[in-house]
Amino acid sequence: MPPMRALLVVNPKATTTTERSRDVLVRALGSQIDLSVEYTLKRGHAAALAREAAETGVDLVVSLGGDGTVNEVVNGLMTAEPGLASQGTSPAFRLPALAVVPGGSTNVFARALGLPRDWVESAGVILDGLRSGRHRVIGLGRADDRYFTFTAGMGLDAAVTRRVEQARLRGRTSTPALYLRSVVGQVFSGEDRKAPPLSIERPGEEPEVGLGTVIIQNTAPWTYVGDRPINPNPQASFDRGLDLLALRSLAVASTTRTVTQMASRNADPHGKNVLRLHDQAEFTVVASRPQSFQLDGDYLGERQKVHFLSVPEALRVIC
Structure with missing residues (x-):
């Protein structure tokens, strides 16, 4: 049997x-599989590399970078058009498998899969999985025409993501303290506090209106602050539909209380200000005015309407 063909997609800014x-990782992987290595040059390049790999019959795509690199690789895989021999099967078995070596500052997706934070240990888990043939089939989320692995959001959480990204562009290091300062700064800015602009529309259900922010999860946790998981929707799972938490008001006191609940050891956000929906197959978030929008921790500008869909059994992941 010929060796497994694999592509390692490296974000050199990891x-x-x-x-x-990275040279050590390449040698370790190359000792077991037929490995090619490509370095990303710009935004969107990882998606193009993964798409081409899938369309040329590669068996495995390995991502080395943070959650943004993983998101691009996943979108490249999910939008590929493999040869006719692969048609007629589910995406998870029609497409190359995915392996993730954490190289970013937070690595939420890799940690949600149970991979160690240290890239050396994670690489060891992946190599063991390749030797034993071990994999996991996971579902994804889709926001309009773009896939996400662990989270999406409109409103407050996406605006916080924008603040963090702007701070990093100014040379700041992504730390728990930076994230917490960004949350506090956004809450106290007062934007959308008086007239919450968001609503949620579901097939066959009355709309939920007057919402200040919406957090969507495809797994738990939503993110980490250092070692502490933050869990708006602790029941979210790769094996079920999408979970969401929305806040009816962005008043300082109630928002602070909910954030504290999300960060507690036994997270269970609740109260009259909190709306939570579990295991959702499909819904649309509509805004009365443009709102910040993020996927997998990447700020993607402003939107007024986004359709969300759960995509079950979408990918095989080595973990």
Whole structure:
């Protein structure tokens, strides 16, 4: 049997790896599989590389980078058009498998899969999975025509993502303290506090209106602040539909209380200000005015309407 063909997609700006450590990873993977290596050059390049790999019959795509790199690789895989021999099967078995070596600052997706935070240990888990043939089939979320692995959001959480990204562009390091300051700054800015602009529309249900922010999850946790998981929707799972939490008001006191509940050890956000929906197959978030929008921690500008869909059994992941 010929060796497995694999592509390693490397984000050279990955914050937790060096050129030397990447060489070690390449040698380790190359000892077991027929490995090609490509370095991303710009935004969107990882998606193009993964799409081409899938369309040329590669068996495995390995992502080395943060959650943004993973998101691009997943979108490249999910929008590929493999050869006719692969048609007629589910996406998880029609497409190459995915492996993730964490190289970013937070690595939510890799940690949600149970992979170690250290890239060396994660690489060891992946190599063991390849030797044993171990994999997991997971579902994804889709927002309009773009896929996401663990989270999406409109309103407050996306605006916080924008603040963090702007701070990083100014040279700040992504830390728990930076994230918390961004949350506090956005809450106290007062934007959308008096007239919450969001609503949720579901097939066959009355709309939920007057919402200040919406957090959508495809797994738990939503993110981490250091070692602490933040859990708006602790029941979210790769094996079910999408979960969401919305706030009816962005008043400082009630928002602070909900954020505290999300960060507690036994997270269970609740109260008259909180709307939670579990295991949703489909819904649309509509805004009366443009709102910040993020997918997998990447700020994507402003939107007024986004259709969300759960995509079950979408990918095989080595973990």
